[in-house]
Amino acid sequence: MPSALILMADGTEEMEFTIPYDTFVRAGISCTSAFVPAPDTDGSEPHAVSPPFCKGSRGINIQPDTYLEKHKCGPEHFDLLVIPGGAKGAETLSQSPVVQELVRDYLDHDKFVGMICAGSLAALTSKLPKQQLTSHPSVRAQLENDFEYSEDSVVVSGKLVTRSLHSSRGPGTAFPFAFTLVELLCGTDKRQEVRSPMVFPLSTPF
């Protein structure tokens, strides 16, 4: 069974977390959510306290499955690492040295990394080599000097997936983003098997 680690922090966009998680479970992918606490204001490492919830960008409180711990969350444990957006959540995730190291480790070990919306900032802070990617328009200016910023068609740059079909730039494209990752991990048939019972409106382009 393929497996995915989906990161979350206070301020993560709830739909960009929930849609991939839910869609992956429907595809038979084992999902684990890992919480990344915001750093202390003095800049030291986050405390390993145990908040019961992660507060999403629109106020929905979600309980993480676990804390992000490097030795439990590396590419030897999961096939896919997902970094959702939401301005404040993406900032916490992309600024975390552990997240940055994991992003590089997953790609170095030929595992998939998916970034959606402002989550693409982690490509910058992880100092990934220049390659194609996309993001929510709100963080485009921070990314376009260091990457080949793209606006159309899916961008699967090696194992880095920041875009699917027309765009993975906002929560509106969380579904095609999730479907693309299902296809990459489980094949085309599984993508269709998962998508069909969701009963999308006719002519939906993904």
Next chain:
Amino acid sequence: MPSALILMADGTEEMEFTIPYDTFVRAGISCTSAFVPAPDTDGSEPHAVSPPFCKGSRGINIQPDTYLEKHKCGPEHFDLLVIPGGAKGAETLSQSPVVQELVRDYLDHDKFVGMICAGSLAALTSKLPKQQLTSHPSVRAQLENDFEYSEDSVVVSGKLVTRSLHSSRGPGTAFPFAFTLVELLCGTDKRQEVRSPMVFPLSTPF
């Protein structure tokens, strides 16, 4: 500020809960989630215990904002009542006598009631008069004798909204379902204002 009460139970479909909640908050609608415990196996009333989480159909744990309490959740407090799907969650919600009474009260007081996917079962258990509605195909057989079952175009039957644009029949249509309710509560301009920054793929039909 318009206000919405979104119900949840163990087994509620996470996307059908999260997408309307998040979209409504973006539209400036004040949202409250209310948890409905499953009834005891002996058939007596649910205990008012305090579970910290609602476990969604795909294993995501979400903290409800409050418990469903009739005197705090009636149509004098909210403009819209939403019943999401997910087979087990929809069963708990639709079988709850308090939910059934609230559905009738909201409609009697000319407030909106939105049902998505298997949530439409609550129209049946609340003994609403025969009218147009739709649902996830999995519960169609339970509904088509007592309602004018419809498959195309939005169904806004008085204040009962079970369908939007092409369909609100599954999680794939949770977005158009949410947008239709935003439009009904806040107007067409607000619908567009909320939808635009979500950056849907080109040619998405909602």
